[in-house]
Amino acid sequence: MVTVMLLAGVAEAQQFGYGSGPGWGRGNMMMGNMPGRGRFPIIDADDNGVVSAEEAASAAEEVFAAMDADDNAELTMEEYMLVRMGPQDGWNKTRQAAREKEKTERFGEMDLDKNDTVSQAEFIAGAKAHFNAADADKDGKVTPWEWRSQQWN
Template identity: 30%
Template sequence: MKKLSIYAGLMAFSAMSASAIYAAPDGRADQDGNRIITKAEAMAAADAHFAMMDANADGTLNDSDKTAMLAKRFAAIDTDKNGSISQAEFMAAHEMRDEHRADRREKRMEHGKMGKRHEHEGGRDGRMDIMARVDSNGDKAISQTEFRAAAEARFAKADANKDGSISPDERKAGRKGGWNEPMAPAQPNGG
């Protein structure tokens, strides 16, 4: 059972990483509720995602963050804290995950947001490809600078009229027009 939950945790980390890096500047970044996302709001959202994923707070997303997140996930499932996950603990975690998914689906339906999400990622291999594109120096880790560069590139692509903000119409057009396709970020330090 340990292997199953560790694999599930790794997939969750991988999905979270890719979606945080390549998620379209969507309504969740809109801090003031005016339905327009400024670059400052988009970057604040990117910084918050990075901080959440940087489990060891070393300023880099790498295997040690995956390990820390997997350990946290394992500890959450291992409710009796005996170092192993029983079938009952595994099933309870699975049911809780299904409930959370149903809650999110219901909220999206309430807000009219039932489109397919992150279709461009193409499963695990696609997420790993996205991670490799963000890793501009090829060190198999993503620094905050690389992460921000990817977020800035996504913002620039979404800001179709280049006015420094993303309107609801730009978000809608972008979802249809492909700005949510993976792209390499601008190189840090102007490179």
Template identity: 30%
Template sequence: MKKKISFLTLGAALIAVPVLAAQGGKMGDADGNGVLTRAEAQAHATEKFAKMDANGDGKLDQSDREAKRAEMHAKMFERLDADKDGSISKAEWDQRAADREAKRDGWRGKRMAAADGERGMRGHHGMRGGHHGMSGGRDMMMKADTDGDKAISQAEFQTAALARFDAADTNKDGQVTAEERRAARDAMRAQWKAKRAAAPDAN
């Protein structure tokens, strides 16, 4: 189970590599012009790999996932420990629970308000797409791990990122526009839906 979770985690990270995630001057679009070049995609992949490679050993594997989880736990403890005395009191714990519930209420209110409009429908599909994305992420992880060592090297990570860029760059002009990104996302969603529909037959 741990290996499966690790695959999903790293695979989901691969999905966040430029092309599908690049929108509105973010996630690799360095000059913010709404168009992602191959050079920008490569630079962003290098930067993202460095951030994900928690122990700096030049590969993404289970140890990086464990290090990231430990870092998240430490940050969570720091947030909970409001008075910074090195321990979490019941009052601090209760306050955290109250804050989380308030956020949930706010989120529920926004979701209900959006449910009546087209935007709400897109948000609903987006949540489902995120679920499919985890399965697609595992597939991408396995494809990126070309030598089958259950780890992704920087070279494998960049190769996967640029392969996604090249696939989205339908007119092969060395850049991916917003229209090409949308087309690539739609094609990926269609693949996920087809796989999900075929899953019962495979079992």
């Protein structure tokens, strides 16, 4: 169930912090006006209003497993983009193209050994870096304010 929820939230997302999917965080479906918008409430497993490093790591592992369609512990660009780009609703073609380009670049940044795949270790390292960047006060947790600041920059 959590993996299904994560996939729904990941659809148009950025890697770990990663955005919103159809109906998630747009105020018209599943999450409506819930605090934290996007996937924050899903990743905050204990509902205490912050995302801990453990919650972030667990979410990253689940997202990786959901993306790895052939279960070979590596993501191809196709596997990454298939989940990451979602259903392509087509509301703003220019923004959609820009986000696709950003996601393609992000895949390249995660592919540290430049073998055209992202291993689970590389994906987790990227998620950890994103978590650390969002944790502005370096207290080991990400608040909704830190989350949104990371998303909006």
